[in-house]
Amino acid sequence: MDTRTGPPRRGRPRRGQEPLSRRRIVDAAMALAEAEGVERLTMRGVAKHLGVDAMSLYNHVASRDALLDAITEAVLAGLRLPAPSGDLEADVRAVAGAFRSAAQQYPRCATLVLTRQLGAPAALGPTEAVLAVLDRAGFPPGRAVHALRTALAFLVGSLMREVSAGPAFSGADVEGAQQREVELRASGLPHVAAAAPDLAVCDHDEEFEFGLAALVAALEAVRG
Amino acid sequence: MDTRTGPPRRGRPRRGQEPLSRRRIVDAAMALAEAEGVERLTMRGVAKHLGVDAMSLYNHVASRDALLDAITEAVLAGLRLPAPSGDLEADVRAVAGAFRSAAQQYPRCATLVLTRQLGAPAALGPTEAVLAVLDRAGFPPGRAVHALRTALAFLVGSLMREVSAGPAFSGADVEGAQQREVELRASGLPHVAAAAPDLAVCDHDEEFEFGLAALVAALEAVRG
DNA sequence: ACCTGAACACCGTTCAAGT
DNA sequence: ACCTGAACACCGTTCAAGT
Numbered sequence: 001m002d003t004r005t006g007p008p009r010r011g012r013p014r015r016g017q018e019p020l021s022r023r024r025i026v027d028a029a030m031a032l033a034e035a036e037g038v039e040r041l042t043m044r045g046v047a048k049h050l051g052v053d054a055m056s057l058y059n060h061v062a063s064r065d066a067l068l069d070a071i072t073e074a075v076l077a078g079l080r081l082p083a084p085s086g087d088l089e090a091d092v093r094a095v096a097g098a099f100r101s102a103a104q105q106y107p108r109c110a111t112l113v114l115t116r117q118l119g120a121p122a123a124l125g126p127t128e129a130v131l132a133v134l135d136r137a138g139f140p141p142g143r144a145v146h147a148l149r150t151a152l153a154f155l156v157g158s159l160m161r162e163v164s165a166g167p168a169f170s171g172a173d174v175e176g177a178q179q180r181e182v183e184l185r186a187s188g189l190p191h192v193a194a195a196a197p198d199l200a201v202c203d204h205d206e207e208f209e210f211g212l213a214a215l216v217a218a219l220e221a222v223r224g
Numbered sequence: 225m226d227t228r229t230g231p232p233r234r235g236r237p238r239r240g241q242e243p244l245s246r247r248r249i250v251d252a253a254m255a256l257a258e259a260e261g262v263e264r265l266t267m268r269g270v271a272k273h274l275g276v277d278a279m280s281l282y283n284h285v286a287s288r289d290a291l292l293d294a295i296t297e298a299v300l301a302g303l304r305l306p307a308p309s310g311d312l313e314a315d316v317r318a319v320a321g322a323f324r325s326a327a328q329q330y331p332r333c334a335t336l337v338l339t340r341q342l343g344a345p346a347a348l349g350p351t352e353a354v355l356a357v358l359d360r361a362g363f364p365p366g367r368a369v370h371a372l373r374t375a376l377a378f379l380v381g382s383l384m385r386e387v388s389a390g391p392a393f394s395g396a397d398v399e400g401a402q403q404r405e406v407e408l409r410a411s412g413l414p415h416v417a418a419a420a421p422d423l424a425v426c427d428h429d430e431e432f433e434f435g436l437a438a439l440v441a442a443l444e445a446v447r448g
Numbered sequence: 449a450c451c452t453g454a455a456c457a458c459c460g461t462t463c464a465a466g467t
Numbered sequence: 468a469c470c471t472g473a474a475c476a477c478c479g480t481t482c483a484a485g486t
Contacts, residue, residue: 020450043479053452055480060450064479115339117388124411127423131415145422150435153381160380161373164341187348191355198369199351211374217445218438244469267460279461280470288460 020052022060026070033071034108043067072112073122078102081129088137088223089216092151095130096212099155100162107163114156114163138223147219154215162204169202177201244276246284250294257295258332267291296337297346302326305353312361312447313440316375319354320436323379324386331387338380338387362447371443378439386428393426401425 018024028049033041043064047054061067079102082094103110130151134144169177181200185193192199242248252273257265267288271278285291303326306318327334354375358368393401401424408420416423 042477044477055453055482056451058480111339115335115384115388121411124408124413124416128411128413128416131419135415141419142422145419146431146434149385149426149431150378150438153385153435154374154378155381156384157377157379157381160339160384161377164339184348187345187352189348189352191359192348192352195355195365195369198366202373207370207373210370211377214374214442214446215438218442221441222438266458268458277471279463279472282461283469 020050020056020060022070024050025057025060025067026074029067030071030074030106030109034106038068038108038112041068068112069116071109072116075102075106075109075113076122076126078105079126081126084129084133084136086136088133088220091133091137092216092219093212095126095133096151096155096208096215099126100159100208103159103163110159110163114160134219140224143222143224147222151215151219154211158208158211161202162208165202165204169204171201171203244274244280244284246294248274249281249284249291250298253291254295254298254330254333258330262292262332262336265292292336293340293346295333296340299326299330299333299337300346300350302329303350305350308353308357308360310360312357312444315357315361316440316443317436319350319357320375320379320432320439323350324383324432327383327387334383334387338384358443364448367446367448371446375439375443378435382432382435385426386432389426389428393428395425395427 025046029041029046032045032049036045041064043057044054046067047057057067061070079098081098082091084091103114127148130148131144134147135141139147177200181196184196184199187193249270253265253270256269256273260269265288267281268278270291271281281291285294303322305322306315308315327337351372354372355368358371359365363371405420405424408423409417411417
């Protein structure tokens with residue numbers, strides 16, 4: 001019962017081993033969350049993964065909840081947001097793409113970012129980037145905040161679907177899609193049955209593109 | 225330690241007392257979730273609230289997770305979706321309003337609906353209603369599913385913000401808003417600082433209206 | 449200053465036993 | 468058929484003790 005994933009050394013830390021740090025804890029937690037799911041992320045599990053007593057973690061993070069906050073900060077810090085060019089469509093696409101890339105890189109941790117309050121300081125960087133885009137594109141200040149929140153709502157909703165939908169909908173799992181189509185057709189709901197082939201699958205690239213085009217058009221119409 | 229909220233009778237169920245049922249369990253769970261938060265919703269807590277042994281619940285729900293599924297089904301079943309009139313804007317507003325009302329009635333349970341996969345049979349009713357609206361408004365079948373998913377993304381993102389933002393942003397808590405404005409101004413981020421008064425508050429009615437108008441315009445542009 | 453071990457007050461859930 | 472009690476295998480976290 002000693003062979004686990006990672007470096008599960010027990011007892012005193014090995015001499016020459018990296019000392020415990022907030023950074024190492026957060027990295028390990030992110031890896032574990034991606035591997036097992038956030039809801040199965042456990043203080044004791046993180047500690048074991050680091051070869052350390054569970055209680056040692058509390059010298060670096062205040063609680064499990066604080067650790068989840070730290071994970072969302074790390075995900076947000078990984079966003080690579082481009083400087084605004086002045087072209088609204090290109091800039092909105094760049095920002096949306098940066099969010100989507102981060103969500104795809106850490107799909108399970110991303111749910112934390114999408115779920116938890118993004119009001120914290122960690123979200124200020126992205127907020128600044130989007131406001132810069134909107135300002136550069138000619139939005140007056142008040143309307144820029146409305147536009148920011150509309151764009152964020154669309155992004156949050158889109159990425160939530162994408163990260164929480166299993167790979168079942170991606171286009172692989174053909175017989176899964178076929179079975180779903182049969183069920184939809186048998187639902188007794190006329191419009192659902194008629195749209196069964198389209199509802200049974202979900203190409204995330206395509207859906208994102210469709211929604212993004214609609215968002216851009218809406219923002220352009222409201223620029224003022 | 226016997227005086228608790230609800231009917232916390234212990235031991236054998238009282239003669240003449242309503243027998244335990246899936247329905248009663250789900251109702252109690254929803255009430256508890258709204259009172260304490262979903263993450264604090266506990267099988268043992270639900271049982272105690274019903275004056276019953278924790279294990280008895282498992283005769284009616286398979287697991288805690290199944291109970292959470294049942295809650296999302298109950299919330300979705302509470303949606304009162306109007307019949308489509310043919311006026312795209314009016315119909316989209318009606319559907320969006322129905323979702324928002326349900327989310328406002330059960331803000332904490334609503335996060336379950338917004339977070340979990342809405343692919344389950346429980347979401348088929350709302351799907352049918354939205355597809356009916358889009359069909360009536362002239363969307364060709366394939367495009368209707370894209371439009372459905374775009375609308376849903378906006379709704380999920382918007383309602384997620386609304387239900388997970390405390391009452392702090394509603395417009396009450398004036399000194400909270402003032403303090404937030406000061407912090408934003410001191411952030412060192414130029415656009416954030418400039419937009420501080422707008423960012424410090426969030427009128428959910430106003431944001432929803434702004435986003436909904438954008439959504440309707442986008443859908444009309446894409447109707448085909 | 450940081451790490452540890454034992455302990456506390458919880459969890460969800462299984463299972464055999466009751467009625 | 469439904470409910471119960473004891474038990475199992477976990478949790479997060481506190482605290483006094485070690486180094």
